[in-house]
Structure formats: structure tokens, C-alpha cells
Amino acid sequence: MSLPPTARRMWSFFEPLHAVTYFTPQVASAFEAAGLTGFWRRYFAGRAAALGAIGPGPVTAAFFGFAPAMVSRALPDVWSRITPPAALDVRGAGANAALTELLSGLPPATVADAADLLASAARAADLPGRVLAAAHADLPWPRDPVGRLWHAATILREHRGDGHVAALLTAGVDGCESLVWRVGVDGGRLREVTQPARGWTDEEWQAAARRLEKRGWLTAEGVATGPGRDAYAEVEALTDRLAGAPWRHLGDAGTERCAELLAPLAARAWQALPDDNPIPLRRPRP
Numbered sequence: 001m002s003l004p005p006t007a008r009r010m011w012s013f014f015e016p017l018h019a020v021t022y023f024t025p026q027v028a029s030a031f032e033a034a035g036l037t038g039f040w041r042r043y044f045a046g047r048a049a050a051l052g053a054i055g056p057g058p059v060t061a062a063f064f065g066f067a068p069a070m071v072s073r074a075l076p077d078v079w080s081r082i083t084p085p086a087a088l089d090v091r092g093a094g095a096n097a098a099l100t101e102l103l104s105g106l107p108p109a110t111v112a113d114a115a116d117l118l119a120s121a122a123r124a125a126d127l128p129g130r131v132l133a134a135a136h137a138d139l140p141w142p143r144d145p146v147g148r149l150w151h152a153a154t155i156l157r158e159h160r161g162d163g164h165v166a167a168l169l170t171a172g173v174d175g176c177e178s179l180v181w182r183v184g185v186d187g188g189r190l191r192e193v194t195q196p197a198r199g200w201t202d203e204e205w206q207a208a209a210r211r212l213e214k215r216g217w218l219t220a221e222g223v224a225t226g227p228g229r230d231a232y233a234e235v236e237a238l239t240d241r242l243a244g245a246p247w248r249h250l251g252d253a254g255t256e257r258c259a260e261l262l263a264p265l266a267a268r269a270w271q272a273l274p275d276d277n278p279i280p281l282r283r284p285r286p
Contacts, residue, residue, distance in 0.1 A: 006255060007243035008236075011160055013262035014118060016269035017153040019279060020098045021046065024272050027094030034090045036082045042091075044074040049087035050135035053079040062131050064165045065175045070199025088139065095150045096142070102268045103146065114261035115149035117254060122152035124249030125159045129166065133159035149265070156246060163242030167235045176200050176208040181217060184209075184224040185232050191222070193276050 021027055022043060031042045048059050056071040063071070082090070103111055119141070127134040136155045142148050168178045179198055183191045195205055212218040217228030224232065247255045273279075 005237075005240045006247045007160070007240040010121075010156075010247055010255065010259060010262075011243065013259060013266045014153040014156050015279065016266045016273060017099065017150060017262075018157040020102065020150075020269055020272050021091060021095045021154075023274060024094070024098035026097040026101070027091065030090045030094030030097070031082075031087075034082055034086060036078065036087070036090075040070075040074055041078050041081070044071065045078040045082055045084075045087040046091035047132075048075065049084035049091070050132070050139060051084075053084050058131075060175075062162075062165075064168070065179050065198050067176070067199035067201075067204065092142065092147065092150070096144070096147050098272065099146050099150055099269070102272055103265060106264060106268070108145070110261055111149065111265065112145040114258065114265055115145040115152065117250065117258040117261065118152040118156070119148050120254075121246035121250050121258065122155040122159075124246045125155060126245045127159075130159055130162035133162050159246070160239065160243040164235075164239040166242060167238040170238065171231060171235050173212075174208070176204055177212055180205060180208045180222070181212055181224070181228065181232060184212070184218045184222050185229055187224075188222045 022039075027046075028039075028042065031037070031046070036042060036045060044059065047063070048054065051058065051062070053076065056068065056075045059075055060066060060068045060071045078087075122137070125133055125137065127137060133155055136151075136158055139151070142151055173181060175198075179194050179200070183189075183194055191205075195202075200208075209218055209222050212228070213220060215228075217225055217231060219225060250258060
């Protein structure tokens with residue numbers, strides 16, 4: 001079986017390293033110690049903090065898939081509970097603690113070399129039009145290897161996400177439609193996780209489904225049609241192309257070495273991630 005495109009393959013390695021941000025007790029405890037409770041407060045404060053104390057409008061635009069009402073419940077209220085600089089510090093410290101524990105026992109040189117290569121890729125990310133990636137790239141780089149590893153993974157994750165939003169806009173879909181479409185491609189099984197995680201009502205979800213049905217991309221049962229799958233594959237292929245600059249910078253040999261180093265780290269990170277999550281990657285099966 002052939003390997004997936006380079007950018008997609010590398011995403012499967014760095015995304016789990018970033019995703020510990022949302023699902024580990026170390027990050028939750030760090031935010032709670034700083035006075036911020038609740039999963040979604042942590043999520044919106046931590047991810048949006050690089051943009052400053054902004055309101056719901058820019059966050060709805062940048063995060064794309066979230067219902068405006070859900071974003072407005074969190075922002076700008078979270079900034080009365082924690083400042084953006086404090087949220088950044090807490091988030092980074094919690095992620096560092098989580099990864100340090102998860103990567104315990106691996107050779108320190110493996111972690112350091114992986115961090116160096118991933119940081120080199122992240123520094124080469126093309127940033128025009130990539131608001132979230134650029135905001136995180138502007139932040140100071142941690143000095144320690146685990147901190148650099150997480151920061152690089154975060155920049156690359158947001159870089160890919162920014163490009164994915166551009167690809168979805170090119171396809172002419174809005175935030176809710178993009179999720180209904182993705183769930184339809186997966187046969188409808190992920191709706192019970194995806195819809196509440198992004199805050200859309202049943203009425204909004206069904207209206208988006210009807211719009212996609214009119215385009216010929218979904219059946220009446222919410223399952224993607226052949227043309228719908230083809231169009232979705234085009235979005236994913238464009239997302240991969242838009243995510244390619246960091247790996248072109250590393251070159252074939254550097255990228256392969258980075259993948260080799262990241263594979264055992266990503267496997268450790270997956271141990272902390274729940275199966276029922278809205279991230280469009282799934283735990284590798286043996």
C-alpha cells in the first residue's frame with residue numbers, strides 16, 4: 001500500500017503532539033490552578049490567546065467550524081477570567097508537563113532531534129493568509145526540547161488548519177456544512193460527537209444537510225454521494241498541497257528522518273487522546 005502524501009503523513013505525526021493540549025489532565029489542572037475552569041473555556045482561551053483579547057467575530061472566522069453562538073458563550077467572557085499572556089503560559093506549561101510524562105523513557109536525544117527538525121519545518125511555514133499559524137509563530141520559542149516540540153507542532157497544526165479553511169472556502173461551504181459533509185463522508189457515524197463539540201443545533205445541522213443534498217453531495221440520509229466524496233477528496237488534496245512548504249524545506253531525507261523520529265513520540269501521545277474526539281484523525285490500529 002502506498003504512503004499518503006507527505007504533508008498528510010507528517011500531519012498524522014505532529015497532530016497528536018499538539019492535541020494533548022485539549023485532552024490531558026495536566027493542561028486541565030494548569031488552567032484550573034490559574035482560575036479558569038471548564039473544557040471549552042480552556043479551549044477558546046488557550047487557542048485564541050495568541051491573537052490577543054479579541055471577541056467572538058474573529059475567532060468564529062478563524063476557527064471556522066464552530067457555531068457563532070458557541071463561540072459567543074466563551075468570548076469575550078474568558079478574558080475577564082484570564083489574560084491572553086497568562087492563558088498562553090498556562091497552556092504551554094500544561095502541554096509541556098503532559099508530553100514530558102508521555103515521552104518519559106524515550107532517549108532524550110530522540111526527543112531533542114525530533115524537536116529540532118520539527119522546529120525547522122515550522123519556521124519554514126508560509127504565513128501569508130494563515131492567521132492562526134502566524135499568531136503562534138510570533139510567540140517566543142521555548143528553550144527546552146519538549147517545549148520546542150510542542151510549539152512546532154502547534155504552529156504546523158494551525159498552518160494546516162488555516163489552509164484547510166481556505167480549501168473549504170474554495171469549495172463554497174460554510175462552517176456547519178463542512179462538518180455535515182465530513183460526517184457524511186464517514187457514513188454519518190461521527191455526528192453524535194461532532195455536532196455537540198462544535199455547538200450546532202439540530203435545526204442548523206439539518207439545514208446544512210439539505211443545502212448539501214441540493215448540491216448532490218449528500219443523500220437524504222446524510223451520507224456522502226459519489227460526487228460528494230470526490231469533491232471532499234479535492235478539498236483534502238488541496239489542503240495537503242497548501243501544507244507542503246515546511247516539508248519541501250526539510251527535503252526528502254530530512255522529512256523522512258523527521259517522520260522516523262516523530263513516530264514513537266506520536267504513538268505515546270495517542271495514548272492520552274480519546275477515541276471519541278472530533279479531530280479528523282484516528283488512532284492508528286496495530
